[in-house]
Amino acid sequence: MDNVITAEAGLPGGNEPLSVVGTSAGRVDGRGLVTGAPVYTVDYEMPNMLHARILRSPHAHARVLKVDASKALALKGVQKVLWWKDVPQIPHSTSGVPHPEPAPYDTCALNSTVRYKGEPVALVAAENEPLAEKALKLIEVEYEILPAVFDPAEAIKPGAPQLHHQVKMEPGFKMIYDPEHNIAAHGEYEFGDVEAAFGEADFVIERHYETPTMCHCALEPHASLAFLDAYDRLNVVTSTQVPFHVRRQLARALDLPLRRIRIAKPRVGGGFGGKQEMVLEPLAAALALATRRPVRLVLPRNEEFAASRVRHASSITLRAGITREGQITALEMKALTNTGAYASHSDTVAHAIGHKTLGLYKARAYRYLGQAVYTNRPVAGAFRGYGATQGYFALESFIDELAFELKMDPLAFRRLNHTGKGGYDPMDYHEGLNGLEPGRSITSSALPECLDVGAKLIGWDEPRPANEGPIKRGFGMAICMQGSGVANRELGGATLKLNDDGSFNLLTGATDIGQGSDTVLSQIAAEALGVSIENILLASADTDLAVMDYGAYASSTTYITGMGVKKAAEDARRQILEVAAEMCETDPANLTIKNNEICGPYGKTGLTVSDVAYETLYGTKNRTQIIGKGDAISTESPPPFFAQFVELEVDTETGLVTLLRSVNVLDLGKAVNPALASGQVEGAVTMGFGYALTEELRFDDSGTVRNAGFVDYKVFSPLDMPQMQTVLIEDPEPTGPYGLKSAGEVGINGPAPAIANAIFNATGLRLRNLPMTPVRVLEGLETIANQPDLSR
Amino acid sequence: MIEMKLEVNGREEQWQVEPGETLLEALRRHHYKGPKLVCGTGDCCACTVVIGNKSVCACCLPALKADGQEVTTVEGLAEEGDLHPLQTAFIESAASQCGFCTPGFLMRSYSFLKNRNPAILPTEGEVRKALAGNICRCTGYVKPVEAVLKTALVLKEKASRENG
Numbered sequence: 001m002d003n004v005i006t007a008e009a010g011l012p013g014g015n016e017p018l019s020v021v022g023t024s025a026g027r028v029d030g031r032g033l034v035t036g037a038p039v040y041t042v043d044y045e046m047p048n049m050l051h052a053r054i055l056r057s058p059h060a061h062a063r064v065l066k067v068d069a070s071k072a073l074a075l076k077g078v079q080k081v082l083w084w085k086d087v088p089q090i091p092h093s094t095s096g097v098p099h100p101e102p103a104p105y106d107t108c109a110l111n112s113t114v115r116y117k118g119e120p121v122a123l124v125a126a127e128n129e130p131l132a133e134k135a136l137k138l139i140e141v142e143y144e145i146l147p148a149v150f151d152p153a154e155a156i157k158p159g160a161p162q163l164h165h166q167v168k169m170e171p172g173f174k175m176i177y178d179p180e181h182n183i184a185a186h187g188e189y190e191f192g193d194v195e196a197a198f199g200e201a202d203f204v205i206e207r208h209y210e211t212p213t214m215c216h217c218a219l220e221p222h223a224s225l226a227f228l229d230a231y232d233r234l235n236v237v238t239s240t241q242v243p244f245h246v247r248r249q250l251a252r253a254l255d256l257p258l259r260r261i262r263i264a265k266p267r268v269g270g271g272f273g274g275k276q277e278m279v280l281e282p283l284a285a286a287l288a289l290a291t292r293r294p295v296r297l298v299l300p301r302n303e304e305f306a307a308s309r310v311r312h313a314s315s316i317t318l319r320a321g322i323t324r325e326g327q328i329t330a331l332e333m334k335a336l337t338n339t340g341a342y343a344s345h346s347d348t349v350a351h352a353i354g355h356k357t358l359g360l361y362k363a364r365a366y367r368y369l370g371q372a373v374y375t376n377r378p379v380a381g382a383f384r385g386y387g388a389t390q391g392y393f394a395l396e397s398f399i400d401e402l403a404f405e406l407k408m409d410p411l412a413f414r415r416l417n418h419t420g421k422g423g424y425d426p427m428d429y430h431e432g433l434n435g436l437e438p439g440r441s442i443t444s445s446a447l448p449e450c451l452d453v454g455a456k457l458i459g460w461d462e463p464r465p466a467n468e469g470p471i472k473r474g475f476g477m478a479i480c481m482q483g484s485g486v487a488n489r490e491l492g493g494a495t496l497k498l499n500d501d502g503s504f505n506l507l508t509g510a511t512d513i514g515q516g517s518d519t520v521l522s523q524i525a526a527e528a529l530g531v532s533i534e535n536i537l538l539a540s541a542d543t544d545l546a547v548m549d550y551g552a553y554a555s556s557t558t559y560i561t562g563m564g565v566k567k568a569a570e571d572a573r574r575q576i577l578e579v580a581a582e583m584c585e586t587d588p589a590n591l592t593i594k595n596n597e598i599c600g601p602y603g604k605t606g607l608t609v610s611d612v613a614y615e616t617l618y619g620t621k622n623r624t625q626i627i628g629k630g631d632a633i634s635t636e637s638p639p640p641f642f643a644q645f646v647e648l649e650v651d652t653e654t655g656l657v658t659l660l661r662s663v664n665v666l667d668l669g670k671a672v673n674p675a676l677a678s679g680q681v682e683g684a685v686t687m688g689f690g691y692a693l694t695e696e697l698r699f700d701d702s703g704t705v706r707n708a709g710f711v712d713y714k715v716f717s718p719l720d721m722p723q724m725q726t727v728l729i730e731d732p733e734p735t736g737p738y739g740l741k742s743a744g745e746v747g748i749n750g751p752a753p754a755i756a757n758a759i760f761n762a763t764g765l766r767l768r769n770l771p772m773t774p775v776r777v778l779e780g781l782e783t784i785a786n787q788p789d790l791s792r
Numbered sequence: 793m794i795e796m797k798l799e800v801n802g803r804e805e806q807w808q809v810e811p812g813e814t815l816l817e818a819l820r821r822h823h824y825k826g827p828k829l830v831c832g833t834g835d836c837c838a839c840t841v842v843i844g845n846k847s848v849c850a851c852c853l854p855a856l857k858a859d860g861q862e863v864t865t866v867e868g869l870a871e872e873g874d875l876h877p878l879q880t881a882f883i884e885s886a887a888s889q890c891g892f893c894t895p896g897f898l899m900r901s902y903s904f905l906k907n908r909n910p911a912i913l914p915t916e917g918e919v920r921k922a923l924a925g926n927i928c929r930c931t932g933y934v935k936p937v938e939a940v941l942k943t944a945l946v947l948k949e950k951a952s953r954e955n956g
Contacts, residue, residue, distance in 0.1 A: 030883035033891030034875065034898065036826020036866035043825040130810075217929050219830045219838055219892040269828075269892030270929055301831045514890025514930050675886035679931055683889060686932030710835040710927060718920040718933045726934075 004674050005453065007446040007667070007731035019595070021527040021738050024675035027519045028538060029267065029512070039267040041223040041239045042298050049225075050079055052287050052297035053132040055122040055139050056307060057114040060148035060376040060703035061161065064112055064141060067122050072135040077127035080291050081139060084110040084121075087286050088255040091167060095345045095381065096242030096249075096276040098489065098550055102347045104167045104176045104184065109253045109282040113146070115163055115341035116378050117703045118307030125287040125295050150703055152315070152338045152373035155182040163341065163374040174347055182374040184339050185347035189354070189436055191426040192365030197330035200364070201321025207401055209318070209394035210769040211752075212696035213338070214311035216383060217715055220269020221304045224284040227294035234289065235262045236281050241271040241511050242551035243541045246278045253282045254289070264542040271513035272687070273382035274309045276553045277344065305708035309381035310697060312337040312349050312372070316394040320363075326406050328417050331358050332367040335391070339372040340379040346372030349380070352387030357395050359425030359439070360481055361417045366427055376703055382553060384684065385748045388482055389691065393770060396478035396753030401766065410757065411451065411460060414479055421445040421731075428637065430487055440487060443638060444741070446667035446731035447479065450643035453727050454665040458645035467762065472650045473660075474762025478753040481639035482746035484736065485556030490634035492549045492556070493564035496525060496572045498626035499537075500617045502596065502610025504529065504572065506538040509549025510561040515744050516676040517557045521565045523672055524558075524737060528569035530593030531609055547629075555640070555742030558672060564632035566737045572628025579622045580605070580612050638733045640741045641667040644685070644750025646722070650762045652781055655774030657693055657759060659722035664750065666726070669733035669741035678726045681747040685724070688751030690715050696771050796859040800824060801868025809855040815841070816850035819865060826866035826895045836927040838896040841865050847903035849925075866895035869902060877946040878902055878939070885939040889930035897926050901940045910951040913944050 032039050057064075069081035089112070091105035110120055122139055126132035147161040154160055158181070166179045177186040198204055224238040234256065240246050243263040251258040268275065284297040299308060314337045321330040335353040339346035354368030372380075383389070403413035419425060421442055428440040455461065458475060465473045494508040506525050512518040522536040529535075539545060549561055573593060580598045581588040584605050592599050598607040616624050645663040650656075664681050671677040694714040698706045707713045732739025752770055760766050765780045793808040800819070809818050816827055816839045827850050830838040834852040841850045842864040869876040878898055881887070888894045904922040908914065914922075919940045920933070928936060 024886065026883045027886065027888065029891070030888065031875070031879075033888040033894050034866075034879040034882045035870055036824075036895045038823075038825035040828075040892065042829070217927075218890070219828070219836070219927070219929055220890065221830075267891065270890040272929070301833075514892075516886075516889065675935075679886050679889055679935055682932035682934045683930045687929070709833060710831050711833070715927060715929065716932075717925070717927065718923045718937065721920070721933055724932065724934050 003678060003726055004671055004728045004730060007449050007729050018527055018738065020523045020533055021672050024673055025519060025523055025533055027516055028522050029518060040220055040269050041225055041237055041266055042220060044225050044237055044266065046227060046294040049294040049296055050125040050127065050287065050291060051129040051132050052123060052125045052284060052295050053129070053136055054120045054283065055124065055136045056118045057121050058117065059114065059143055059145050060117045061146040062114055062143040063146065064114060064121055065144055066142040068140040069122065071138040072124065075131065075135055075138065077131045078124065078135045080125040080287055082123045082286055082290060084108065084112045088253065090253060090255055092249055092252045093344065094249065094278040096245040096278065096551060096553065097348065098245070099248060100173045102174050103343045103345070104174055105169060106164050106167055106176065107342045109286060116376050118303065118378060119341060120283065123283050123287055125291055148376040148703060150375050150377055150699065152336050152375060155373050155375050163376070176343065183371055184343040184374050185350045185372040187347070187351035187370040188368065189429050190367045191438055194330055194332065194365040194367045197363065197365035198321040201329045202324045203405065204319065204321050205402060205405060206317065206319040207398050208768060209316045209397060211314045211390045211393055212770050213313045214383065214691055214695050215305050215697050215713060216272040216274035216309065218270030218272055218274055221299040221301065222275065222279045222308055223298040224280040225294060225296040226284040226288035228288065228292060233260050233262055234285055235264065236285055237264050237266060238281055239268050239275055240265055241275045241513050241553055243511060243543050244509055244548050245551060246281050247543045249278045250281050250285060254285055262544045265511050268511065268513040271552065272384045273386065273553065275513065276382040276551065277309055279308060302708040305697065305713060306705035307378055310378055311383035312339060312380040312390065314353065314390040316353065316390065318394055318398045320398070320402060322402055322406065326408055326413055326416050328361050328363045330365050331361060331363040333358060335370040337372045338375050338377055338380060340375060340377040342379045343372070344379050344381045346380065349387040353391040355427055355429060356388035356482060357391035359427035360419060360479065362419050362423065368427065377699070384687065384745050386554065386745065388480065389749050392478065392480045392749040393752040396480065397756045397768065400757040400760065411455060411477060415451060418447060418479060420447055440637060443735065444669055444731050444733040445641055446729040447641040447643065449729050450641055450665040450667050453729065454643040454645045454663050457663045457725055458647060458661065460645065470651065470653045472652060472762035474650065474758040475647050476754045476756070476758025476761055477643065477645045478750050478757065479641065479643050480746060480749035481641050482555055482742060483637035483639055484559035484742035485634045485637050486554050487634055487637040490550055490556055490560045492561035492632040493547045494561065494568040494630050495547060496568045496628040498572060498576065498613050498616065500613050502608060502613045503535045503537055506536050506565065507546045508538065508561055508565065509541045509543070509546035510557045511541045511552040513552050515552065515680060516673065517552065520558050520672045520676060521561060524562050524565045525569045528566045529573050531596045535596065555745045558740060559736055559742055560632045560634055562737045562740065564630040567630025567632070568628040571630060572626055575626045575628065576609060576612050579616055580607055582622055583607060583612070583615060636735045638735055638741045640669070640743060640746045642746045642750055644754040646751065646754045646758050648755065648758045648762065650759055650777060652763060655777035657755070657772060657777060659689060662722045662724045664724065664726045664747060665729060666743060666747065667729045667731055668743045669736050670730050670739040671728045672738065672740055674728060677728055677743045680743045681726045682724060684745065684747030685751055686716050686721070688748045691770060692752040692755040693771050794856060796856055798858050798860060799862045801864055813855045814851055815853045815855045815858050818855035819850060824865050824867060828892055828895060830892070837900055837925045838893050840896040840899040842899055842903045845903060845907055847900050866898050869898060878943045881939040881942040881946070885935045885942060887931065887935040887939040893926065893928045897923065897928065897936050900926055905944060905947060910947045913948060914941070916941060
């Protein structure tokens with residue numbers, strides 16, 4: 001690929017030529033996807049299958065006193081209606097993170113008190129979907145309506161309706177931080193002497209930013225198919241990013257032994273964090289257990305918008321101390337997020353807003369406070385970027401504002417202050433033995449190269465247009481980083497089994513949700529074994545077949561599971577070479593595998609991997625099962641670095657912002673598959689455009705979603721796109737397999753601040769609320785026209 | 793239930809459908825799972841099929857409107873196992889990520905290219921305009937558009953070979 005630049009000459013300690021890693025191999029599932037093969041949960045059908053629908057609460061906060069389903073059940077073909085009295089009342093968390101989840105167990109499969117408009121109240125299973133829908137209208141529910149609160153700033157005030165009582169948790173689990181004030185989670189961290197660092201500053205500047213509720217809009221809705229198999233085990237085929245976490249949480253939620261549950265993920269039609277969560281599995285499973293028939297539950301699109309999961313809306317205040325010369329001395333951030341009705345990912349996201357962002361800049365001291373607040377809104381969960389996206393909109397807008405105050409070029413200001421290779425990120429704190437412990441060392445970074453390449457491609461230093469007419473041209477930029485998995489808190493792995501034709505079954509719990517991990521992991525296995533990619537037969541993810549994998553989130557799969565796959569392949573390769581050495585009467589150390597052939601010091605031995613396979617499975621001397629095993633446990637989370645540049649036009653008469661060009665430059669250590677990696681960047685950046693300009697889930701005063709469809713919730717279309725240029729820079733990361741870091745999330749953080757900065761560059765208008773709609777642009781322009789002194 | 797006859801991907805079908813049933817529901821009920829239900833309101837084009845030469849959103853079309861028609865779904869694009877150049881280009885350009893929108897992109901692009909003179913290559917802007925109603929949440933449209941442009945080139949070369 002011509003968009004890959006190598007920053008340095010290879011990994012320290014060896015630079016073997018690679019044959020599969022580094023190529024844009026076609027997706028291993030490519031043919032299935034382009035021929036319309038029935039490979040998604042929504043395509044699965046079983047004999048005797050029932051169709052389920054959910055009756056949802058019309059109230060934002062209410063007690064469910066009674067459900068009368070007699071009329072619904074009188075309809076021929078309606079087989080079952082369940083409400084909270086029919087399902088185990090066992091509090092649990094739905095957030096797809098490892099045990100013990102850092103989240104209070106504050107929800108049941110169906111709750112006796114519903115806390116947002118659209119929360120499930122009852123479940124119907126019927127012979128077909130129209131019938132199930134008809135039955136919904138016949139169910140009579142008696143509610144006791146309770147007062148509701150929607151705004152976090154209101155919800156934390158004394159006297160606000162209290163949404164949850166304190167939960168009972170075992171030691172090691174998180175409680176609700178302050179139930180009386182609806183504070184679900186609280187994150188606080190300080191590094192260095194903050195007050196002294198502010199004291200050393202020449203200026204102290206403070207700004208406030210707001211970010212909206214965003215929807216994932218994965219094109220495949222949440223969907224689950226539950227059934228009992230011949231062993232009377234509960235099988236759930238489901239559209240999830242986290243099969244193993246779902247298995248564990250489902251066992252708890254429905255009070256079943258974990259061993260009775262099998263979770264299988266087929267192709268998943270997009271996740272973006274919305275499926276890093278147990279959403280439908282307990283509902284479909286409860287119906288399957290109650291009817292002893294297969295039950296499929298698929299969310300209609302309006303429910304996907306209004307009642308699945310969203311990105312936390314947030315209010316963020318930043319304060320910095322800077323010197324006249326442009327050094328940042330102190331950085332302080334306070335964030336308040338709206339977690340909605342249940343805590344879910346609130347604790348981790350509340351931390352992440354500061355923890356994933358502030359360390360990008362070298363300050364002498366930092367302070368962060370993040371809080372997540374319960375309200376009667378839909379549940380906020382994980383979403384690509386995971387708090388960093390909110391944090392970087394604020395931080396990277398703020399950095400431009402600081403540069404403006406200093407009359408410095410924003411790019412030069414960033415060059416002066418950003419962290420880099422050999423640096424230390426104290427804000428990447430984590431739970432240690434003695435409470436929160438600081439930071440990570442930064443062992444690779446091509447951020448300076450990202451900035452050079454991006455600036456050159458966008459023409460940052462070239463003369464800018466005069467901007468005389470009503471249409472103003474502007475340029476903006478932002479930088480950001482993310483992690484590669486979560487340090488000290490990830491587990492992945494794989495096993496690899498040799499078949500009699502020399503092919504390998506690669507079994508992993510890693511979940512391809514569209515990002516292409518099946519292909520990338522196959523490439524890594526093929527590379528480490530010395531065989532072609534056609535010989536890798538990947539199966540994922542089935543909790544019965546694969547070793548534990550935490551799933552697809554936190555930009556972890558290629559880095560963490562990739563490590564496990566590489567180890568499993570090396571383990572299998574060692575076993576193959578031991579047998580081959582006996583067959584050749586030599587020492588295994590003399591042998592290697594290249595292009596499926598066993599090679600010695602003087603070239604080919606004449607043996608192939610399939611000859612060895614035959615010998616191990618049918619031969620006389622060396623009969624054995626060759627199985628490679630690889631664990632991956634993270635100790636680090638090396639950040640990929642990203643530089644975003646945009647050029648745009650603002651129509652000052654209509655307020656419309658038109659994106660003209662976007663230059664996206666990513667330092668990902670090593671591109672295992674440049675085409676797929678570029679696709680990750682392009683997709684993430686495009687989501688970021690929507691976050692910046694158009695996307696916001698809106699509610700009326702009673703908590704009803706007003707735009708639960710693609711007409712009113714506007715995502716970017718092919719016509720809205722600017723000209724896009726993506727460059728990948730390779731600066732090998734010492735801890736990563738083949739030098740790689742992550743690529744999946746970081747790109748979503750760039751567009752919102754870069755666009756805000758470009759609007760300011762074009763017009764002098766500083767927008768601190770997302771999305772930057774034409775109305776906001778026009779209102780803002782009017783304000784600065786009337787009060788020029790307050791414009792900045 | 794009302795009886796209807798149609799041809800799907802060259803195969804004659806005789807269906808019993810409900811009066812309000814959409815073509816998408818009927819297709820999926822009869823195991824044509826390629827067209828996808830995403831929005832159900834004609835706003836994302838993941839359900840696109842081609843009737844005659846025209847692409848339509850099957851989620852908004854009553855099934856009965858397809859009575860007596862020839863319908864092509866994504867399952868009918870490949871001929872006897874040979875992929876259509878669009879499908880090959882989508883694989884080679886990495887234009888599918890999660891793949892859920894892919895059937896719609898393919899069928900919309902298929903009718904767009906089919907109704908053009910292959911000798912005249914479309915511009916990127918024309919391709920984007922043709923795909924304006926198709927939503928993809930994964931790719932940022934860069935690679936799908938690239939794949940359609942590549943296909944146009946393949947079809948042009950094929951046409952000039954056949955004519956020359």
